[in-house]
Structure formats: structure tokens, C-alpha cells
Amino acid sequence: MASISAKRLAKELKEIQTEGCPVGVNLLRADDFQTWLFSIEVMGESLYKGEVQTLQFRFDSNYPISSPAVQFLVRENEGIRAPIHPHVYSNGHICASILGTEWSPVLSVVAVCVTLQSMLASCKKKERPVDNDRYVLHAPENPKKTQFHYDDDTV
Amino acid sequence: MSSDYEYSDDENYFDDGDDMDTQEDAETFDEDEDDVMGVDFKTDDKGKRKAYELDYSSFSQSDVEDLMKKDIEYICGIFGVDSGFAALLLRHMAWNKERLVEKYMDNPDKLLVAAGVAAPETPIVPPNRLKSPTASQAGNTRRPTRTGSKLLGFGSKSSGASKSPTISPTISPTSSFSVQPKSPTSSEPFTCPICCDDVPSLKPVALDCGHAYCSNCWTDYISAKVNEEGDLIVRCMGEGCALIAPDSFVHSMLIPDPTAPIGDAEKEEANGNTWKRFQELLVRHFVSSNRDLKYCPYPGCTNTVSCPSAASKLSLTSVVPTVSCGARGIGGQMTQSQQAQGNLGLAGKEHKFCFGCPIDSDHRPVVCGVAKMWLKKCRDDSETANWIKSNTKECSNCQSTIEKNGGCNHMTCKKCKHEFCWVCMGPWSEHGTAWYSCNRYDEKGGIDARDSQSKSRASLERYLHYYNRWANHEQSAKLSLDLYAKTEKKMEDMQITSALTWIEVQFMKKAVEEVDKCRMTLKWTYAMAYYLASGNQKDLFEDNQRDLEKAVEDLSELLEQQIEPEMIPTLRQKVTDKTVYVQKRNEIVLDDTATGFIEGRWKWNVSVDGFDDPENTD
Numbered sequence: 001m002a003s004i005s006a007k008r009l010a011k012e013l014k015e016i017q018t019e020g021c022p023v024g025v026n027l028l029r030a031d032d033f034q035t036w037l038f039s040i041e042v043m044g045e046s047l048y049k050g051e052v053q054t055l056q057f058r059f060d061s062n063y064p065i066s067s068p069a070v071q072f073l074v075r076e077n078e079g080i081r082a083p084i085h086p087h088v089y090s091n092g093h094i095c096a097s098i099l100g101t102e103w104s105p106v107l108s109v110v111a112v113c114v115t116l117q118s119m120l121a122s123c124k125k126k127e128r129p130v131d132n133d134r135y136v137l138h139a140p141e142n143p144k145k146t147q148f149h150y151d152d153d154t155v
Numbered sequence: 156m157s158s159d160y161e162y163s164d165d166e167n168y169f170d171d172g173d174d175m176d177t178q179e180d181a182e183t184f185d186e187d188e189d190d191v192m193g194v195d196f197k198t199d200d201k202g203k204r205k206a207y208e209l210d211y212s213s214f215s216q217s218d219v220e221d222l223m224k225k226d227i228e229y230i231c232g233i234f235g236v237d238s239g240f241a242a243l244l245l246r247h248m249a250w251n252k253e254r255l256v257e258k259y260m261d262n263p264d265k266l267l268v269a270a271g272v273a274a275p276e277t278p279i280v281p282p283n284r285l286k287s288p289t290a291s292q293a294g295n296t297r298r299p300t301r302t303g304s305k306l307l308g309f310g311s312k313s314s315g316a317s318k319s320p321t322i323s324p325t326i327s328p329t330s331s332f333s334v335q336p337k338s339p340t341s342s343e344p345f346t347c348p349i350c351c352d353d354v355p356s357l358k359p360v361a362l363d364c365g366h367a368y369c370s371n372c373w374t375d376y377i378s379a380k381v382n383e384e385g386d387l388i389v390r391c392m393g394e395g396c397a398l399i400a401p402d403s404f405v406h407s408m409l410i411p412d413p414t415a416p417i418g419d420a421e422k423e424e425a426n427g428n429t430w431k432r433f434q435e436l437l438v439r440h441f442v443s444s445n446r447d448l449k450y451c452p453y454p455g456c457t458n459t460v461s462c463p464s465a466a467s468k469l470s471l472t473s474v475v476p477t478v479s480c481g482a483r484g485i486g487g488q489m490t491q492s493q494q495a496q497g498n499l500g501l502a503g504k505e506h507k508f509c510f511g512c513p514i515d516s517d518h519r520p521v522v523c524g525v526a527k528m529w530l531k532k533c534r535d536d537s538e539t540a541n542w543i544k545s546n547t548k549e550c551s552n553c554q555s556t557i558e559k560n561g562g563c564n565h566m567t568c569k570k571c572k573h574e575f576c577w578v579c580m581g582p583w584s585e586h587g588t589a590w591y592s593c594n595r596y597d598e599k600g601g602i603d604a605r606d607s608q609s610k611s612r613a614s615l616e617r618y619l620h621y622y623n624r625w626a627n628h629e630q631s632a633k634l635s636l637d638l639y640a641k642t643e644k645k646m647e648d649m650q651i652t653s654a655l656t657w658i659e660v661q662f663m664k665k666a667v668e669e670v671d672k673c674r675m676t677l678k679w680t681y682a683m684a685y686y687l688a689s690g691n692q693k694d695l696f697e698d699n700q701r702d703l704e705k706a707v708e709d710l711s712e713l714l715e716q717q718i719e720p721e722m723i724p725t726l727r728q729k730v731t732d733k734t735v736y737v738q739k740r741n742e743i744v745l746d747d748t749a750t751g752f753i754e755g756r757w758k759w760n761v762s763v764d765g766f767d768d769p770e771n772t773d
Contacts, residue, residue: 107394
């Protein structure tokens with residue numbers, strides 16, 4: 001199994017290096033096949049104009065059969081925070097169905113980046129999820145361990 | 156389909172011990188609830204159910220699979236579809252055939268899409284990565300609409316309306332998926348979009364939607380779905396694709412063609428287990444969709460019980476649907492020969508459970524609603540009640556419960572400001588100047604206060620009375636495992652020290668089993684008695700309970716006795732007689748309560764779902 005995930009990630013990495021990332025997305029680090037970092041920025045007019053977020057991908061050996069663990073990187077002491085968005089918790093966890101039940105093995109890292117970019121772009125009001133404090137207090141380290149309830153597909 | 160030992164013929168072992176030496180006798184010896192009754196009971200046993208028994212039958216996994224097959228064939232016959240599709244349709248409608256047919260007649264296309272059998276009319280454009288020639292070719296030749304229209308044609312044909320006679324009625328026995336060998340004309344080799352493998356031997360596999368992936372990825376994906384998520388709905392891996400893989404597809408991905416094994420024994424075994432698990436999930440889904448069926452809750456057991464008479468909620472107020480799935484032992488793996496060996500204890504226990512509620516044991520004679528209420532009360536209250544009883548007293552004026560957590564004996568109630576002495580409970584005013592040392596136990600004020608206290612404690616005491624007896628029987632039932640072991644030892648000793656044969660010492664085993672069974676009944680009678688409204692009916696009930704309890708304790712005592720060789724014949728006679736008596740008493744309790752439920756004789760002191768509200772009977 002490990003070889004499948006490595007092979008697939010190697011292929012994705014090669015594609016990124018030859019074809020480049022979509023506009024606003026940049027590969028920051030991909031030293032191994034466990035954790036990758038991307039920077040993403042919403043282009044054009046949006047509530048997040050000028051903000052650059054760091055997105056962290058973690059892969060297990062079952063990737064791409066199982067989804068990657070994706071979250072915004074949060075480093076309070078370095079001033080890196082998660083964007084304020086109704087589907088993003090302050091610890092960086094993201095409530096998005098494609099990272100959970102709607103994950104499909106044909107999706108790729110770049111596809112996830114683009115989806116999250118458009119999730120930010122379509123936001124109409126900067127606010128935290130309503131249950132942010134409660135969730136963050138008890139949240140597991142890995143967002144994949146959370147059973148999100150996807151109730152709103154407008155943003 | 157009832158298992159063979161439920162209704163075996165009546166034979167009388169205890170009255171004529173001399174006949175007990177054939178092998179057949181041994182096999183039916185302990186299996187039958189009725190066969191060891193006294194002579195006087197024998198006559199009305201035949202052909203007549205007792206009030207506390209009800210009809211049920213048990214199925215093995217393959218029996219249930221046969222039932223499923225029948226439903227699937229029925230749908231195949233009506234719609235003229237492939238059995239894999241029929242299964243998906245039925246699963247989508249939770250095995251409700253009538254609703255399925257109705258919906259299908261209404262709008263077949265919509266239903267087919269919703270059930271994941273066919274893709275929507277406007278096909279999802281496959282992602283860019285899938286532009287390899289094989290994949291797009293698959294997309295063209297396997298347009299889902301073709302399947303859809305074929306289904307439609309047969310649906311209308313069978314309903315009598317000859318709307319589409321143009322469609323040829325030959326059912327091509329196509330499997331619902333396609334394993335496409337790599338097209339020799341394609342210049343580009345197939346690369347699996349998931350694992351990015353592109354070795355030439357790789358075979359693209361796709362459902363009707365044409366989203367092609369290599370078979371290894373399919374296998375891994377199915378294994379992950381089935382084993383990790385316990386999900387029997389295996390959707391196509393394509394993004395947004397809603398097609399569901401039919402069982403034959405799952406099978407072909409997990410169990411390779413015998414002509415082309417994968418060669419990796421470990422993997423083959425893992426896949427085989429996944430397939431087994433998948434089949435089990437299918438059966439479970441079928442069972443859970445059918446109100447008349449329930450899956451045996453014992454670990455590892457895959458049997459199912461059908462009990463239509465207890466399927467409605469209303470019926471649970473008049474019957475206690477205790478059923479047995481027919482298997483014994485852990486995993487239901489015990490064979491007949493093992494049973495005949497006469498194994499005692501947990502390993503050979505019958506899988507008894509209640510059909511009507513999640514309590515995994517026989518809670519006769521009390522009905523599900525009351526049993527649940529009692530268990531909840533025990534969980535919530537018993538520890539609290541014990542603590543209150545030992546750590547608090549009530550204010551003799553306002554009955555508030557007070558815990559003394561320090562300080563002197565001069566108490567002032569926070570609520571009513573009543574001042575009293577913690578030791579004698581009398582008013583503090585009577586203590587005069589004898590501050591902080593109370594030696595006035597006999598004063599009238601103190602006695603009155605204690606009286607009122609004990610009155611307010613009555614309900615607590617009452618609960619604890621029932622709870623302690625309940626817990627006592629539960630504890631005894633747990634200890635019965637030890638008793639089983641001890642009895643087995645005794646039976647061996649008896650065979651050595653006396654001329655009795657193996658068959659002839661079975662009376663001990665029978666007695667232990669009977670005690671165990673009766674303790675279970677007794678346990679639940681306390682739950683029932685706690686909630687019964689007082690009156691003549693309750694008195695009668697408690698008389699029966701007392702008789703049974705006395706008989707059980709007597710028999711228990713006999714079983715615990717030291718065995719002396721010269722006493723064995725007497726002991727055997729006594730134990731045999733007592734066992735019959737205990738059995739009779741148990742039957743009386745169960746029968747009387749069950750009849751009472753049917754007649755609506757029992758009145759509760761609290762309101763119970765499905766029963767009339769209690770009258771004021773304080």
C-alpha cells in the first residue's frame with residue numbers, strides 16, 4: 001500500500017513541478033510523502049484580499065483511497081493563523097465535505113487546493129463557525145477524526 | 156425452520172430413570188424445555204403452546220440469503236432486470252417490494268438514478284485525467300441511458316401496457332460491469348488515475364459510467380469501504396459519480412477468477428474475508444429492514460430470528476418475546492456432537508434474547524417497557540439511593556435531605572430554619588443547656604422526629620428492598636458459572652464412586668440448568684413487583700414468586716451438598732423431584748404472568764407506555 005501512495009504522490013508532485021500550480025497556489029514544502037505545505041491566496045476581489053494562508057496536507061499510506069488530512073496551518077507565535085471563515089475553526093480544521101464523505105480517490109492535492117480557494121473566495125461574511133470554541137476545546141489533533149456535519153453548501 | 160431441539164418429542168426422564176441409556180436420549184436430554192415435566196403435565200403439553208411462549212423461527216445466514224434471493228428474483232421477474240440491479244433497487248427501498256414497484260411504475264428513471272443503478276441522463280463529464288482512449292471508449296459504449304431504457308421497456312411490458320414493443324425482449328445476461336481488456340488499437344497505454352500505475356498488464360475496470368480504474372485500486376477501495384466503514388454501498392470512485400457497484404462486481408474484484416489467481420495467499424485470504432464481511436453486511440441490512448426479523452446479538456453469531464407476532468410495538472405490552480436463535484456457545488460454532496457431550500456453562504449456553512428490546516437476555520416474566528424502566532432506574536438510582544441512605548438524614552420538619560459534612564450536632568435546616576439535634580433528631584430547644592452532648596434518646600420529641608424520618612425513608616427503603624433482591628439473583632446467576640464447574644466435577648466423582656453411568660448422573664446438570672433459569676425469572680419478578688400496583692393481583696404474584704424462590708433455594712442447597720457415596724440414590728431422588736417441582740413453579744410464575752398480560756390483569760403504580768395510567772392506589 002505504501003508504494004501506491006508514494007507513486008501517486010510522486011506523480012502529483014511531478015505534475016505540479018512541470019505544469020505549475022493554479023494561480024494563487026504555491027508549493028511551499030514537499031520533502032517527503034507524509035506532509036506537504038502549500039500557500040494559498042484568493043485572487044481578485046474578496047474578503048481575503050492580500051491574505052496568504054498556509055495549507056497543510058498529511059497523507060497516510062492508504063492515500064488516495066483514504067482522504068488526506070487537510071487543515072490550515074496555525075502557528076500563533078509566528079503569527080500564522082487560520083482564515084476567519086464560517087467553515088474554518090480557529091485551530092485550522094476545515095469542515096468541507098470533500099475532505100470527508102465526498103472524498104473521491106480521483107481528486108488530487110491540487111484539486112483540494114482549488115476547492116478550498118474557492119470556498120474562501122465565495123465567503124460573504126468573515127466569521128468563525130458558531131460552535132468554534134466548543135469544538136476547538138475538544139478537537140482531536142487530526143481533523144479526519146472529527147465527524148463533521150455538512151449542513152451548508154452555499155459557501 | 157425451527158432448530159431441531161425446540162420441539163422435540165416428549166419423553167419422561169425423571170420418572171423412569173432406567174430407560175435413560177440410549178444415545179438418542181442423551182442428545183435430546185437437556186434441549187427440551189417441556190420434555191422433563193411430570194406425568195400430570197405431559198398430557199396438556201402436546202400441541203399446545205404455553206401462554207408465555209410464542210411462535211418464532213430461526214434462520215442461518217444462508218437461509219436469510221435465500222429469502223433475499225427470493226425477493227430479488229421477484230423483482231427481476233417484474234422489471235426484467237439483472238439480479239444485481241434488482242438487489243440494488245431493493246436495498247435502496249429498504250427491501251420494501253410494494254413501494255419499489257410503485258415507485259418504479261411512477262418514474263423509473265428517477266428511481267434508477269437514486270438507487271445508483273443508472274447515471275443521470277446528463278452524464279457527468281469525466282475529469283480530464285480520464286481522457287485515455289480506453290476510458291472514453293468505455294464511456295461511449297456503456298452509456299447508462301441504454302441500461303435505463305432497457306429497464307423501462309421491461310417494466311412497462313410486465314405491467315401489461317404494451318408501450319414499447321420495439322425493444323427486443325431478449326435479456327442479455329450481461330453482468331452489470333465491464334472488464335475491458337486493453338484495446339489493442341489504442342496507442343496510449345492505460346494509466347490508472349489513482350495509483351498512477353501504467354504497466355502494460357494493467358486492466359482498466361469500470362462500472363457502467365465508464366470511470367475506469369485498475370482492479371487493484373478497486374479491490375483496495377472496496378476493502379476500505381467494507382472493513383473500515385462497514386458500508387455495503389460501494390459507489391464508483393469517480394468524483395461525484397453516484398453509481399453503486401453491484402454485488403457481482405464486488406465479488407469479481409475480491410474473489411479472482413480461479414484461472415487467474417493473484418498468487419498472494421495472504422492477500423487472497425484478506426479479500427476472502429472482506430467478501431464474507433460484505434455478505435454479512437448484506438444480510439444485516441436485509442434483517443434490519445424487516446420488522447419481523449432480528450439479528451442474534453451474541454458475539455460472532457450470524458443467525459437471525461423471525462418473530463412476526465412481536466414485531467409491533469403494541470404487542471409488546473402483552474407478550475415477552477424471548478427467542479433463541481438456535482445456536483449455542485460463542486459464535487454459535489458448537490456442533491450437535493459437542494452438545495451431546497453435555498458441555499455445561501457459558502460455552503454451551505443457548506443464545507436467548509428478547510426480540511422486542513435491546514436487553515440481551517431473557518427478561519421474562521416482565522414486559523419490555525417495564526424491564527427497560529427498571530434497568531434505567533437501577534443504573535441511575537441504586538448507587539445514589541445507597542449513598543443517601545447511609546450518609547444523610549432528613550430534616551424532621553420539612554423532610555429536606557441533609558448531609559452533615561462537619562461541625563457540631565446543632566443543626567439548622569437551610570430551608571426551613573428548623574433547629575434540631577443530629578444525634579436524636581429531636582428539636583434543639585429540648586436540649587436546654589446540655590449543649591453538644593446528646594443523651595436524650597428516649598425523649599418524646601426525638602422519637603416523633605425519628606418516626607417521621609423513617610416514613611419519608613419508606614420509598615427509598617422499598618426501592619432498595621427490591622433492588623437488593625434483584626442484584627442478589629443477578630450475582631447468583633454470575634456465580635452459576637462456578638456452580639456449573641463444580642457440578643461437572645461432582646458428576647465425575649459420582650460416576651467413579653457409584654455404579655451410576657454418565658447418562659444417569661445427568662440429573663445434576665439438569666438441576667443446575669433449571670436453577671440458573673429460575674434465578675433469571677426470579678430476578679425479573681422483583682423488577683415487576685416493584686412496579687406492580689398493590690392489590691390482590693400483586694399479592695398473588697408475590698405468593699407465586701415466594702414459592703418459586705423457596706423451591707429454588709432448596710434445590711440450590713441440595714446441589715451444594717457434599718456427596719457421600721451411600722447417599723447418592725437418595726440425593727438423586729431428591730434432586731430429581733425438586734427439579735421437577737422447581738420447573739413446575741417456574742412455569743406457574745411465567746404462565747400466570749403471561750396470561751395476566753394477555754388478559755390485561757396487571758396494573759402498575761407508575762405510568763407505563765402502552766398501559767392505562769395507574770389509578771391512585773396508595
